[in-house]
């Protein structure tokens with residue numbers, strides 16, 4: 001008699017980012033905030049939004065923070081505030097979430113791409129300078145995965161090139177709580193934009209975003225622009241849009257802001273476990289400059305492309321979710337064919353896209369899970 005083979009129980013699925021444990025960790029505080037908002041009868045542009053804006057401005061050490069509907073609109077609103085539109089070039093990197101680019105196209109400007117340094121994954125003063133043209137009106141460095149671009153260095157290079165006319169806008173959507181030389185990402189330029197999409201280090205339970213700015217006048221104008229352009233309840237002097245951070249998201253974000261530094265510290269502990277072993281398995285870690293304290297929004301080391309694909313498949317077979325940021329280098333996206341970029345144009349970007357593998361990392365991830373990922377990578381590394 002043959003005994004039917006037992007099917008092994010499916011390995012528990014380990015997500016690259018699991019949002020539920022964070023809700024459980026702060027459930028009482030979050031539900032109290034949600035009840036307070038729902039019971040207030042005021043759901044947009046009221047006390048919770050104002051309180052969160054003040055708290056986040058204070059956290060960043062900037063004069064003003066303006067909540068808006070999402071991180072994409074945050075970028076396009078700043079570019080519009082700067083007076084940019086058709087005929088203008090905005091220089092950024094394609095190694096970013098696609099919305100950085102969509103926001104530039106949204107205002108009718110043309111995205112122009114600088115390469116990244118394949119070690120830090122960041123725009124550098126040299127890669128920026130190589131892509132700058134007479135039509136460049138703004139540069140948008142992206143603090144990718146939480147590593148912080150050298151904004152002061154970019155500014156100094158612009159000055160050195162006699163291009164003080166070019167605005168610098170930090171895309172800090174992935175860099176809540178990251179620092180460079182002690183200063184928080186989002187406080188390094190005149191304008192910085194944030195996303196509070198649920199997976200961000202400071203994330204709500206829906207869409208949200210905002211703009212840090214040094215100039216209170218600019219903040220006041222952004223506050224009008226996000227609300228159709230009303231200067232008071234009856235009068236519009238400049239037509240705006242509808243892009244508001246709602247009261248529910250603001251109240252939830254205010255709760256999570258109190259825990260942001262602790263959550264980021266936990267990410268650093270877990271990242272250190274990976275960092276201690278992965279180089280011996282043939283991975284190059286994202287290089288974090290000595291002056292940067294990253295928030296490890298994404299932990300994506302890089303290896304040879306064929307190894308990457310094999311390890312990603314091995315993880316999937318063991319029930320472990322990984323991801324590739326960004327599987328299609330955005331300068332080669334079909335939708336951007338009209339920009340005329342070709343494979344090989346941006347070797348730094350293409351190298352990281354070909355070899356990067358984002359591994360599970362979020363504050364509540366048990367250390368045992370990190371060890372399990374490492375063990376699987378070790379087994380399949382040869």
Ligand SMILES: Cc1ncc(COP(=O)(O)O)c(C=O)c1O
Nearest residue numbers: 070071072097099100173195197
């Ligand atoms: C670097 C970067 N910029 C912009 C955005 C856009 O933010 P949102 O999804 O809130 O529109 C995101 C998030 O997706 C991002 O990661």
